[in-house]
Amino acid sequence: MVFDFRKTNFYGLKSRTVFLFLFLLAFFIRAPFFFRDYIDRDESTFILMGQSWVEGHLPYTELWDLKPPITFLFFAGIIYAFGKSFIAIRIFGTLVVAITSFFTFKIGKDVGGNKLGIWTAIACTVLQSLFGSLQGVMSEHLSVAFLMPAIFIILKCNKYYWYSLAGILMGLTVMTKLNLAYAILVLGLFLLYRSFAEKKLKQGILNLVFLALGAVFVILLTVLPYYQNDLTALWWQSVILAPLEYASANRGSLLDVLPTCLIIIGFFLWAWKKKYLDFKNRNIQLLFIIVVGILFSFVRGGKINGHYLIQIYPVMLLLVGLVFRAVPSMNRFKWNPYYALILLLVPIESYLEYYAIIKHKAEKGTFFNGEGIEVPQYITDNHLDTSNILFLEYHIGYWLLDKKPLTKISTHPSNICKVEMFPYSGTTRKTAMAEIKFLLEEIQPTLVITRDKKNFFAKENVSENAFTRKYLNQHYRIIKVIDHAEIRQRLK
Incomplete structure (x- = not known):
């Protein structure tokens, strides 16, 4: 049987249908892990920091950890509304994954069509939820849920008021995961360069100003409660200086990040040489620049944990999807029932966890x-x-x-x-x-x-x-x- 992907364009899919599908897919994969004590130790720390905030203590005053305050606000909001509920935290984590995947779909649809959008969104959901400690709710999950809609707005719109919204989202991104400031910085420089190249300097600078104002607005909002309590220095030390010092301490090594960086760079060189990616296209340039910025942050930190890669998956999947679409042999292939079996086996971790919790229920109630x-x-x-x-x-x-x-x-x-x-x-x-x-x-x-x-x-x-x-x-x-x-x- 020959399966022609070119005839499967998903034209009839509505946005709400896609979002519901992605949420249900993420829910199916992640649901058995809702009942675990913790999946990654960072998640436990975020919960403690959120609980302390609910009890009236600003982050870094009673308890302390090396993350910006929006990460803790996410957990504090859920705890405030639902109490001490693992399930509530992880359902909202599932919603966050679905949001990232949905905007991956929206971007993919614009740069390469519905088919590219839906397949990259599915892959994004899987890679954010499997293989390691990704079933928990990590700061990386939250940061890309802000970053991807910001990228979508920049790709889709060219009005200053939309750029201000993108700036707000980017401010939330940075105040959730500080290392993504590198990606946002190179993105800003790229947008400035494009405004020169396209001879739209006035509009480009206006957009960048409102982009920056939106981001600064969010950052100042996180400072405000500390300023009101005469704790501005504590915010500065904990949110800015501590992460910079941690990166400078470089507990990892360039050798730890080099293989991943070389593989990604090699992929782009191959795609450029084969002309599978049009690097003259503004949208592809923008996505590529973001990947470069994120990779630089990995090099700066000298370490790549499994959950760090959540930051690069959505944008990287879009570029990989564009390359696959351009490879002639990928447009048509002979469908084999074994491929369906392979796809069904991808969430093997979830199947094992479903079995484990059912067994645990039978043994311990x-x-x-x-x-x-x-x-x-x-x-x-x-x-x-x-x-x-x-x-x-x-x-x-x-x-x-x-x-x-x-x-x-x-x-x-x-x-x-x-x-x-x-x-x-x-x-x-x-x-x-x-x-x-x-x-x-x-x-x-x-x-x-x-x-x-x-x-x-x-x-x-x-x-x-x-x-x-x-x-x-x-x-x-x-x-x-x-x-x-x-x-x-x-x-x-």
């Missing part, structure tokens, strides 16, 4: 699972003293026990050893060892929750891991092991 849920439940059921509890792992437990991290820097356990963050977090300790000794020797937690692994912190923190292991072995006993979690109680 609840769909909710994971040490981050079961440890707090055990502590509550056995009336253990939680007057000062330290989670070195599974720190979502603070949320479920109505407790707070013992120090600001320990909100995310990995930050305990990120010394470059100390000057901006408000801690008075100067070294990671001093922070650990303060937590263990001075606060003396009644309970410490750890994972059954060799290191408590990153493996390069050799002395910190050794000291923590020795101290816990001397002053604590393991009273319960739940899967990989160890509940340690202080010896009297």
Whole structure:
């Protein structure tokens, strides 16, 4: 059987139908993960920061983490409206994924037709939801949900008032994920260049001014509550200086990001040589520039985690889709029933998780699972003293026990050893060892929750891991092991 993709253009699809389809696809893939304690530790930190905001504490005042405030506002809004609900947070996360995929569809439809739009949107939904820790709600998910409609507006409209809306969306993008400022900066320079090249300098500068005003407006709104409370310096240190210092510390290596960058650059060189991409086309130039800006931010940070790639997937998929459409052999191919089987097997992680939660329900009477849920439940059921509890792992437990991290820097356990963050977090300790000794020797937690692994912190923190292991072995006993979690109680 020969299947002709050129005859499948999806012309009858309405925007609301596409959005509903993408939401349902994302829901099907992500739904079994709604019941996990956490999927990525960052998500747990965002929840803690959001809860603190709901209780009246601005981000960085009571708790601290290395993200701009709009990320925490997203979680705070959901918690304020729905209470402590994993399901509510992850349904809204699914909605965010659908929004990004929908605007990927809209852009793809404009630059390459309905067929390109729908297939890239489906791929975008899958890549934002599978393969790693992407089933949680990450700051990358939120940032691209603002960025993609902003790109769509710039591609589609040429009026200053639309550019002001795009600027607002880009301000939200930056105040969700600061590294995307690089992509937005190169985009602005590109738009300025195009206004010169097209001899529309007056309109181009007017659009750029309103684009910048929209972005600055959002940024100033995030500063306002800090200004009102005489905490502007705290905002500056936490939102601007700390991320820059973290990037400068360069915990990764150029070798970590080089393979990904070389593959992407090689792809574009091949597409240019084969003339599969028209780099004279303004829209393709714009999408390419954004990819370059995001790649530069990866190089600047010296590291690419799996969830970092969420930022590049939507735009990259559009360009890849345009290349595939231009390759003659991709326009027609012989359909084989095995291809359908392959497509059905793509969300294998979801199938396995569906099985796991059904099994968990049968064995333990609840769909909710994971040490981050079961440890707090055990502590509550056995009336253990939680007057000062330290989670070195599974720190979502603070949320479920109505407790707070013992120090600001320990909100995310990995930050305990990120010394470059100390000057901006408000801690008075100067070294990671001093922070650990303060937590263990001075606060003396009644309970410490750890994972059954060799290191408590990153493996390069050799002395910190050794000291923590020795101290816990001397002053604590393991009273319960739940899967990989160890509940340690202080010896009297």
